[in-house]
Amino acid sequence: MKLSDRVQGMQNSPIRKFNPMAAEAKAAGTKIYHLNIGQPDIVTPPVFMDAIKNFDQKVLAYAESPGLPQLQDSIIDYFKTFDMPLERKDVLITSGGSEALTLAFLSLINPGDEVIVAEPYYTNYLTFIQAADGVVKPVTTYVEDGYKFAYLDRLEAAVTEKTKMISIVNPGNPTGCILSREDMRLICDFAKKHDLWILADEVYREFAYDGREMTSFGQFEDVADRVIIIDSVSKRFSACGARIGCIVCKNEELMSSVMKIAMGRLCCPTLEMVGAAALYELDASFFTEVRAEYEHRRDVSYEALKKIPGVVCEKPGGAFYITCKMPVESTEDLLIFLLQEFRDNGETVMYAPAEGFYATEGLGKNELRIAYILKAEDMARGIELLGKGIEAYKAAGNK
Ligand SMILES: Cc1ncc(COP(=O)(O)O)c(C=O)c1O
Structure with missing residues (x-):
């Protein structure tokens, strides 16, 4: 065997x-x-447990594959505060950001396709990309340079005919590096030029220090059809054990492809989705x-x-x-x-x-x-x- x-x-x-x-x-x-x-x-904000305690249905039933509508709606409201108007069809609830990444890579990568990633990267990216039979194409960054990687020459050097997407964690894990709006514009133009998907993992969105403003890749309208945002309650609300995250994407073809796998895995845990809805409703x-x-x-x-x-x-x-x-x-x-x-x-x-x-x-x-x-x-x-x-x-x- x-x-x-x-x-x-x-x-x-x-x-x-x-x-x-x-x-x-x-x-x-x-x-x-x-x-x-x-x-x-x-x-973890008590509203999470309170919402679960107040859950009053007699049967703990499966939810729909895209997630509980009440959670989708509170996520939609949350993203409104970043000037990102969404509809339910743009939001798929997942078991943590980890499942969101897995579903995104599975839906986008053919065997041997390359994903441009700044290294050092969040180590589990390697696992997720390899699980989809993809290949990590690293763009090395250096501590002496603040781990900056939005250099056009370095990005261009990483492109081959197999490049399918560029994957970004912003703010960064493990570097804590934050992309400026200009860096993001450069990445968007680079992705457009080479017809790449942009996978934007923004699970640390609120954790930007020294008065830095965080921009989301979802705010660049000209690339809306190629941006996939990964989100999660784990870090933002200190609710790692809830295992709730989501994929946010305006590309309907991608979302319906992801849905094929999501239907196969049935749904996310109902109670945790109820708790997570209360978290997303917390005041900023x-x-x-x-x-x-x-x-x-x-x-x-x-x-x-x-x-x-x-x-x-x-x-x-x-x-x-x-x-x-x-x-x-x-x-x-x-x-x-x-x-x-x-x-x-x-x-x-x-x-x-x-x-x-x-x-x-x-x-x-x-x-x-x-x-x-x-x-x-x-x-x-x-x-x-x-x-x-x-x-x-x-x-x-x-x-
Ligand atoms: C950048 C990044 N993305 C995704 C995740 C996955 O988190 P979770 O599955 O708990 O949402 C983590 C966890 O550390 C992370 O650092």
Whole structure:
């Protein structure tokens, strides 16, 4: 018996693959600061649970495949605040942004089609694209350059006759990079010139700092038929376990193709859709407080990282991640050391090694991503542990 070549060629997620090691450390009484995953400690707004508690139907029935109309409508209202008028047919509810990405790639990619992606990228893009038999075509970005990638010459160099789409996470995970309106215009014109789809993952839309204005790819009317927006309640409302997201797209052909797969998977969980509808109805003032909290966490994390000798990082403009170069040869080996050998007062720290965020062989080995999703004092302690851990790692003879 054999498994598919497709699956055998895939990686295990560098965000989660060290969890068994962490579980062992915890079972032995170690406290771990989890900076490896974008799981915020911000309280989920109570309206989510309240809406579910008030659900009064006697049968927990399947919903329609596109999603509960009340959730579609609250998403439509939410997007109105970004001057993006939508109809129900433009919104398909999915099980998280992850399913939205999977459905979009499955609907667009033929075997061997290439997707232009800035690297380092959100590591699971590789998994989703490979699952659709596509190929990641990376455009490498650099910490020293603030991870900017909207350079026409670099984008042009990535185009081949197999290029099908360009995929963008804005604000970026794992870099926190935010595209300016001019960058976005450049990408739209580039996509038009080469007749590419634009997949715009904007799940961190509200998390833009230092007064930055966020523009959505959905606001560029001349590319409305080629833009697919990925959205999710996970980060925005600190509701990762709800597993609710959506695809927003005005291209009817694409939406009816996605629907074929969506009908096959029947529907998203009804109760979570009821809760998510209440989340999307929250007043925009909710984000003011949350944004200020993340901005503070970012500042504390950045300052703490800069204190570690040899760290190279830029202050990110958005999302809640910082990717940096570390003064070690392998951040995977360092992480294994931190989980298995290093302790400071019974505590250690976990991050995501960045090699799996790159498609280009050899890149990212000495880089890591931390998520600043814990309270500021916990971030400071986690990063202090990282610094102490590096000292101990080197004192043990590692490079
Ligand atoms: C850029 C990006 N897109 C999509 C997702 C998927 O999130 P979810 O499936 O929880 O909506 C994540 C999760 O970290 C992400 O960072």
